[in-house]
Amino acid sequence: MKEMPSVIDSEVFLAFSTYATIVVLKMMLMSPMTGYFRLTRKAFANQEDTSLASSTEDKKKMVRVDPDVERVRRCHQNDLENIIPFVVIGLLYTLTGPDLSTALLHFRVFVVSRLFHTVAYVLPLRQPSRAVAFLTGLVTTSSMAYRVLITALYL
Amino acid sequence: MKEMPSVIDSEVFLAFSTYATIVVLKMMLMSPMTGYFRLTRKAFANQEDTSLASSTEDKKKMVRVDPDVERVRRCHQNDLENIIPFVVIGLLYTLTGPDLSTALLHFRVFVVSRLFHTVAYVLPLRQPSRAVAFLTGLVTTSSMAYRVLITALYL
Amino acid sequence: MKEMPSVIDSEVFLAFSTYATIVVLKMMLMSPMTGYFRLTRKAFANQEDTSLASSTEDKKKMVRVDPDVERVRRCHQNDLENIIPFVVIGLLYTLTGPDLSTALLHFRVFVVSRLFHTVAYVLPLRQPSRAVAFLTGLVTTSSMAYRVLITALYL
Numbered sequence: 001m002k003e004m005p006s007v008i009d010s011e012v013f014l015a016f017s018t019y020a021t022i023v024v025l026k027m028m029l030m031s032p033m034t035g036y037f038r039l040t041r042k043a044f045a046n047q048e049d050t051s052l053a054s055s056t057e058d059k060k061k062m063v064r065v066d067p068d069v070e071r072v073r074r075c076h077q078n079d080l081e082n083i084i085p086f087v088v089i090g091l092l093y094t095l096t097g098p099d100l101s102t103a104l105l106h107f108r109v110f111v112v113s114r115l116f117h118t119v120a121y122v123l124p125l126r127q128p129s130r131a132v133a134f135l136t137g138l139v140t141t142s143s144m145a146y147r148v149l150i151t152a153l154y155l
Numbered sequence: 156m157k158e159m160p161s162v163i164d165s166e167v168f169l170a171f172s173t174y175a176t177i178v179v180l181k182m183m184l185m186s187p188m189t190g191y192f193r194l195t196r197k198a199f200a201n202q203e204d205t206s207l208a209s210s211t212e213d214k215k216k217m218v219r220v221d222p223d224v225e226r227v228r229r230c231h232q233n234d235l236e237n238i239i240p241f242v243v244i245g246l247l248y249t250l251t252g253p254d255l256s257t258a259l260l261h262f263r264v265f266v267v268s269r270l271f272h273t274v275a276y277v278l279p280l281r282q283p284s285r286a287v288a289f290l291t292g293l294v295t296t297s298s299m300a301y302r303v304l305i306t307a308l309y310l
Numbered sequence: 311m312k313e314m315p316s317v318i319d320s321e322v323f324l325a326f327s328t329y330a331t332i333v334v335l336k337m338m339l340m341s342p343m344t345g346y347f348r349l350t351r352k353a354f355a356n357q358e359d360t361s362l363a364s365s366t367e368d369k370k371k372m373v374r375v376d377p378d379v380e381r382v383r384r385c386h387q388n389d390l391e392n393i394i395p396f397v398v399i400g401l402l403y404t405l406t407g408p409d410l411s412t413a414l415l416h417f418r419v420f421v422v423s424r425l426f427h428t429v430a431y432v433l434p435l436r437q438p439s440r441a442v443a444f445l446t447g448l449v450t451t452s453s454m455a456y457r458v459l460i461t462a463l464y465l
Binding site for chain 2: 321324325327328330331332334335337338340341342355356358359361386390394397
Binding site for chain 2: 071074080081082084085088089092095124125126127130134138141142145148149152153154155
């Protein structure tokens, strides 16, 4: 990676790239998981999708809402609402030049909290498992946002 | 913030960091707000969430759709659909090296329009309050996208 | 664009800026398209929105779910779930310093696949048109994520 400016070549930036990519890939996996549940539960959102799955059953009945599909979709939506803010604020946080160990702590806690959140949502685990996972991620992102604002405030 | 490349250390970038962080934090606040409405309206999306809230009422009845909860969720969804494009295009716009005063105008108008949008959606205010707030944000982001395309077009 | 660090001034970065802006603008267009279908189908999500559209019909009946509106909204949601990951991973991929021709191939395939996805969803076209468009985008983003992880892995 020659020709990189120093900040982008820093260890903190490499760590951010790695953890952001992992957690975004995890979020992207929710789409195939939704597809899997739609196929196995025979529950589709569009009339034209029913021909992909089957041609024997009543196709009209297959455009329906299924509780397992909706659970995966709520998990995906929660990822969008939490992982995207982490990526945006995490990038700005990385550019403030934090200590490597502090930055790694934030990135690791966030990614582990979201992996656990997915398991807790899809199985599901007893509450407050999912609530704790969600709040851990929220606090981690807020902590990075706090550093961005105290380091770079310019209103 | 030593070792920063000049563009990242610029006042425009500091301003972008500040306003992007503020508006993403505002978006993140919609999650706890949804939680607050779910608890007070006793309207949950998952069976396992009802034990967090209460053990006396009929738990089956608490997995239901509530109009106040749905209103906050629609506001959150509209944030995702508008604030994320602002952050992406705002970052690329910042890297095109705009005038500080022009950039600040874009960032401030967008952030104020989204704060007003949330107030107009949640209360709710009479239309066209929310429509004007929404369109103001859309035009601001589009104006930044226009500059990105005329400055950096490479197809 | 003087004072830019070399990576941000590179042709790969200019190409990323261009394609990311185009595909995010396409995503933003889904909001006005939803508004158009809501107005023509007289199907709104909020009571206060019905006064914008009409004062003659029964306003209560206009807060309803319409299949055409829901189709556009599902397309918009699919954009959020796929275009945002492309932008995040595409930016990190750009910073790994890929060949210009390889990068352009990724960006072009992704943007074309999403334009075709929208057409296939809204008309709608027969399956597997939309499924192929969706999977093409997913594979393109995954290919960029693979390069980010093998170039910059730092756990």
